[in-house]
Amino acid sequence: MIDFRKVTLSNGLRVIAHQDLSTPMVTTNILYNVGARDESEEATGFAHLFEHLMFGGTVNVPQFDTPVMLAGGENNAFTNNDITNYFITIPSDNIDTALWLEADRMKGLDLSETGINIQKSVVTEEYRQRYLNQPYGDLYLLIRPLAYRVHPYRWAAIGKEISHIERADSRSIREFYSRHYSPGNAILAVAGNIDPEEVFEKAESRFGHIKPSLLHERNLPREPRQSERRQQTVYRNVPGQQLMMAFHMDGRASDQFYALDMLTDILAGCDSGRFPEILVRRKKLFTEADIFLSGEIDPGLVIFNGRLRDGVDIETAEYEVMRELNRVTSEPVSDSEIEKARNRYESLRLISYTSAANKAFNLAFHELLGDAEGLNREIERYMEVTPTKIIESSAPVFSSDNCSVLYYLPELK
């Protein structure tokens, strides 16, 4: 159980505080309810580019990083399809510096043309370093547009293509900021060596006067039900074949999420799982075979990702994966498989609680889903998963009609 308290400031900023006296540090985690799903399809990669600009300084603080370093803190951020998340971990007696910096950049940025251009260039190099200059690096850039036709999950947070980043202009960047960066669209979670009462006082004095702004309702198109198998083949400069398969599933808060999360753990979460045992060891089709959930807030994906053994026919491999997935839609998993997954879940949950930064992020994320208390309720939701519920949850998901298949093959010489 993570004990926490929560208040909402009059401008709409939600503040969550969790005390952990075993650390000398404190993490301030500020989550903005904006991600790549809020972008238009002609200007993708914007939310992430914007994350970079948030470190570019303001009128009051020309260098965001300098006060953090002087205070002995570390800071970073990430953007995904749903959210943009910023965090600072700092000695707890310097928490004022962290709150001051976060409040300051919630109020306004100092966006110069030069600054924007440099960050466009940095993000372009990030695009190359993480996606284009890595063997198999563009798998996720390819699977999204195959699986989604309508919903903005069809592009990755880094953006559809580099040209979108290069084209971003300062006017639309300013609009993006005023639309999404406001107290009512943010959640501040603070975890570490500090009394919650003190967190609330400090948050009020630092953030309380920031003007609320109009909140925009998110009106995203619903992805229509997929009705037939989709398949794409690409050839790349890689040494071996990779098979990726994506199936549509329900959203993050659904019961199906918990049943399928448990199921994917049973299939591939550990070395004695079904995929390592059957697909790797026994049938010798893959050297690695993984399956996991994309975990997005709107209806997301179950993704299979496997590296084939050399010489294996990729269609045969796909058939065998489907056979294992069909099996879970009709035969109940065993009690010992459930027991294993529960024990592993218990360990992994406790491991994540050893970090105050993790706790702060998870509280903020569950608050975004509806209620921070959801973090504590997850234990029950996992423990309630039964073999029957796994069958019920898998049956509508694991069918060929609901599947997008990517054959990622070495270039023909």
Added chain:
Amino acid sequence: MKKKLTDTQPLIKTPSAGDTSFPANTSLSNGIPVYLIGGGSVDILRIEFIINAGQVTEHVPLSASVTNAMLTEGTEYHNAFDLNELIDRTGAVFNQSVEKEIAGLVIVTLPRKLDEVLSLAYEVLFHPSFPEEEFRMMIEKRIQTYMTGRKRTSVVAREQFFRALCGNDNPYGRVIDMDDYSFLSTSHLADFHRLHYRRDDMYITVAGQNPGQALPYLEKYFSAGNGMTWKKPELPVFNFMPPSATKIFAEVQGSVQSTIRVGWKGITASHPDYHPLKVATILLGGYFGSRLMRNIREEKGYTYGIHSVSGAFHDLGFITVITEVANNYREETIREITNEINLLAETAPGDDEMKIVRNHIMGETARMFDGPFAKAETLKTILDTAAGTEYYTEFTETVKSITPGKIKDLVNTYLIPEEAFVIIAGAK
């Protein structure tokens, strides 16, 4: 406009590294040292077995890493599937690792599973069977990883860097090739295991809220024999040829970026300049606002990241600047790295910058001691240095007392552009 009180910058309290000490070790009845590291707010335990079985102790290439990876692929008592089933049923996480000089096994477990988990740990560490079929699958998978690595500029540049630094005739610098994979056999693993996985060549750390609860079970499974004491590894002695200034280009066909490494031979942890040199390389390129990041990322936009480090193996130190840039920025980037070094060699850094660096390092050090898990990981990296558990006490003293003039002197002594070796891995 009137400024509100709440807009004003708070006073910054100078960060301290906090308590950087470690508790004295206890030992099992046969002498194996055990470090009990308490703290944290979660009742889960991290137990690590650290063994002098790193890559430099191998005579047959790959035998150290594959022996370690094969520990959980079958034992004298259980085949691979049954063994993994037993491990996974406990909910514990088992992770093996191999470095140049040490190897080990880390387990994170619920305290109530200690008996089963440590029984299994004993089995995998001391009674692995290296079955032929699992071995062949392991090699096949590793060959795939190796082949994928040929397409990664960062991997190729790292290999060429250590080869240039250490030479190709010893395990520090040797670059693995396909012949090494075909040569290796299960008998090499069994030999390596017999020679290096020994109770008199290891120590154990236990980290968590109540680490003492692991002791009875460690005693139960690991206390055979007597007179076991861990010694700092006695590593084979190699004659490292001093690297000469050189420029190496390694082609990685079709890559859209290149990895650049600029490097020098450095100094080992027992050298009086070791801690000061660490501070100097952090100032140059060891944090987000460092000189290299500010110039090459935040002013030029050539890269997503650039950093410099000084590090050391047991008998050999090194300094390196690492970055990945678009192919057409390679020459400018190398020129800018050289410019930044020359600048620091000419003019000592100012007090403001020194303060940022000092405070940043203190904060980083505090995080390396934040919680029992972090502390256990930190201990492993320093226990075989000359200072041992006093390492961070000495380091933080240096951070506080080092002068700007000393930084400048160090750059003039150790980062001489004409003596650098430059590695570029990328497309032609």
